[in-house]
Amino acid sequence: MMSHWKYAVISSLLALCVSSAARAADFPEVDLARAEEINMGRCFLCHGVEGESTTALYPRLAGQHYQYIAKQLADFKAGRRQSDTMVNMAADLAPEEMLALGVYFEKKPTRAQDVQDGELAAIGRFIFLRGNEYSGVAACASCHGERGLGTSQLPRLAGQVPQYIERQLRSFNTRNRTNDNAVMHSIASRLTELEIRSVALYISSLN
Known part of the structure; x- marks a missing residue:
């Protein structure tokens, strides 16, 4: 089991990697x-x-x-x-x-997805915002922001298809996802199937 001190260090390092919420983009001129x-x-x-x-x-x-x-x-x-x-x-x-x-x-409009299982989404909300100090899972919000909006360097998660989130987390765990793997593998490898499903469901409800 990871100590509280090590968990705090990991959370702090992740929090430093990006700001907690994305700002409105200044779009470049494109075709x-x-x-x-x-x-x-x-x-x-x-x-x-x-x-x-x-x-x-x-x-x-x-x-x-x-x-x-x-x-x-x-x-x-x-x-x-x-x-x-x-x-x-x-x-x-x-x-x-x-x-x-x-x-x-x-520039396309976004929307949250309807969530059928509120209790499962509530577990996901806890993991997303607070992580799991007992298994060493850092809060998703540390990098992706409390609303899941991400940054220019990290993806927006809010409103994403839950099954897609689940597949990506499993791919990070097994290293089948061959890019952006360093930090995400360390997180995904500690997630249980219940946590993966619940976090993905909660993420889909954000906008």
């Missing part, structure tokens, strides 16, 4: 018409016309920080993040197109 063309040619099939996600298999992109979207696309193209589908989708994208897609989706 939004080109971004819409790319979206309607490929992205919308999985992520929806408005970035709302078409099924539980795919993440919502609406409201996601443009810098984060551009980075993930670059990582897919470079092979730093694995996904046969996304590697192919990003293969011919230029950096300016990746940036344009990021801005395009960040």
